[in-house]
Amino acid sequence: MKKTKKFWAVLAAAGLLAASFAGCGSNASANAGSSSGSAASSSAASSSAEGSSASDSGEKKVIKAVTSGTLAPYFYVNDDNELTGVDIDIVKEVFNRLPQYELKIEQADALQGVLSGQYDIAVNNYGYTDERAESYYFSLPYKTSFNEYIQRTGDEPLTSLTDLADRGYKIELSAGSLTANALEKWNTDNPDHQINIVYSNANFQVRYQHIVDGTADVAIDDGPIIDNLLPQFGLEGQLEANEIDEETEDFLFPQNNTYFLFGKNEEGAALREDVDKALKEMKEDGTLSKITTEYLGVDTSPDEKYFDETPN
Numbered sequence: 001m002k003k004t005k006k007f008w009a010v011l012a013a014a015g016l017l018a019a020s021f022a023g024c025g026s027n028a029s030a031n032a033g034s035s036s037g038s039a040a041s042s043s044a045a046s047s048s049a050e051g052s053s054a055s056d057s058g059e060k061k062v063i064k065a066v067t068s069g070t071l072a073p074y075f076y077v078n079d080d081n082e083l084t085g086v087d088i089d090i091v092k093e094v095f096n097r098l099p100q101y102e103l104k105i106e107q108a109d110a111l112q113g114v115l116s117g118q119y120d121i122a123v124n125n126y127g128y129t130d131e132r133a134e135s136y137y138f139s140l141p142y143k144t145s146f147n148e149y150i151q152r153t154g155d156e157p158l159t160s161l162t163d164l165a166d167r168g169y170k171i172e173l174s175a176g177s178l179t180a181n182a183l184e185k186w187n188t189d190n191p192d193h194q195i196n197i198v199y200s201n202a203n204f205q206v207r208y209q210h211i212v213d214g215t216a217d218v219a220i221d222d223g224p225i226i227d228n229l230l231p232q233f234g235l236e237g238q239l240e241a242n243e244i245d246e247e248t249e250d251f252l253f254p255q256n257n258t259y260f261l262f263g264k265n266e267e268g269a270a271l272r273e274d275v276d277k278a279l280k281e282m283k284e285d286g287t288l289s290k291i292t293t294e295y296l297g298v299d300t301s302p303d304e305k306y307f308d309e310t311p312n
Contacts, residue, residue, distance in 0.1 A: 060102040063271065065091055066119035069107040072228045073295050074125045083107070086295045090142050091123045091260065093287060097278040111136075114263055120271060122261040125222075127178045127253070133312040137264050137272050140279045140310055141257030141302040143292055147249065148226055148241040150219040152211060157242040158218065161186055161251070165193035169217035172198045172207050179220050182252045205233050212238050220244070220252065224296055257302050259311070272310070280307055 067075045067083065075085040083105055095103035105123070113119040115135055125145075128138060149158050158164050161183075164171070173180040180197065187194050198216060200207070204225075210216040212235065226241045249256070260275060262268035282288045288301035 060100060063095065063101045063103050063121060064119045065103060065105045065121045065123050066108050066110045066113040067105060067123045068110055071125055071225065073224050075123065077107075086143060086292060087123050087125060087258075089291050089295075090282070090288065091121070093282060093291070094275055094278040097281060098274050101274075111261070114261055117263060120262065120268070121275070124261075125258050126261055127258055128255065128311045129176070129178060129181065131176060132261070135264055136261040137268050138311045139260040139262070139272055140276045141255075141259055141306050142279055142282075142288060143258050144300050144302050145222050145253070145256050145258060146300075147220050147244055147253065147256075148223050149244055150208065150211060150221060150226060150230075150239055150241055151217070153238055153240045155217075160245060161195065161248055162190075162193050164218065165190070165195045167217075168196060170196045170198050170215075171218050171220065172200045172202060172210055172216040174201055175199045179252060186251070204229055208233060208235055208239060255306065257306055276310065283307055 067087070069075050069077055069083055071085075073085055074087045075083060078084050088105065091105070092103065095101050106119070108119070110119070110122040110124040110126075111132075114122045122136070126132065126138075127145075132138075151157065158167075158169075165186075171183070173183070180199070183195050183197055187197075202210070204221070207216065207219055208229070211219060223241065230236050230239055230241070244252075260272075262272045262275075279288075283301060283304065289299040292298070292300040
């Protein structure tokens with residue numbers, strides 16, 4: 001779903017985004033990793049969401065979910081030290097519909113936490129990659145994202161990936177991220193228009209400061225995240241978000257959906273099956289639309305065609 005910079009500016013003026021981001025403060029995105037969904041370790045803050053009624057079989061099974069908790073408006077710690085956000089509300093509603101389970105949500109390294117078996121489900125804005133699919137089961141999607149260029153204020157807005165390459169712009173990316181994988185493919189397919197990728201594990205704040213000081217020239221990140229981070233980092237007036245053309249968006253992120261991740265084992269497969277049933281219900285009854293609209297001012301629930309089967 002394509003949403004323009006102008007669209008989000010109108011929403012912000014109307015106060016919709018301001019309400020969504022209230023309370024994220026210093027506990028939220030300042031220490032976040034890349035927008036590709038890498039999880040940063042953080043101090044423990046937990047939340048629990050119990051099913052609406054006990055299952056007929058008796059005692060509920062505790063399901064431990066994990067999130068970095070540092071990526072507003074998707075998951076962040078509010079002023080009451082509670083985890084909240086789009087992804088958090090969605091996963092809570094999923095387990096409200098699964099009374100056989102009791103959900104507990106904690107902050108930790110999401111990928112490693114699920115891989116080690118310490119946690120059952122990762123809730124961290126993850127997109128699909130073949131590499132992740134080797135180690136994790138993916139749920140059905142629960143939301144769709146869109147992206148924008150971040151450039152220095154006053155720089156001519158980029159018009160395409162060819163334009164990005166021909167300007168010689170440097171873009172700082174985490175190896176293995178969705179954007180890095182896509183741009184590596186671009187470089188393979190376009191030897192005359194090579195994009196200068198600088199690999200780094202720097203967080204959002206460092207990457208954005210690198211654009212300001214000229215170490216890098218551009219970033220590509222999720223629109224709602226950008227709208228939250230630029231004022232939080234005090235970079236309004238120095239950096240600005242510019243619209244990505246639809247052809248580039250489709251190349252970089254052909255689905256651009258986000259998923260819950262489970263351990264790739266028998267228990268993970270069984271839990272995924274239950275979660276997927278709830279997600280289908282939430283798509284059909286409009287709950288996914290309602291939650292995403294509440295936070296973002298627009299429906300970013302995935303298209304129905306993506307609910308036919310999981311990615312792996």
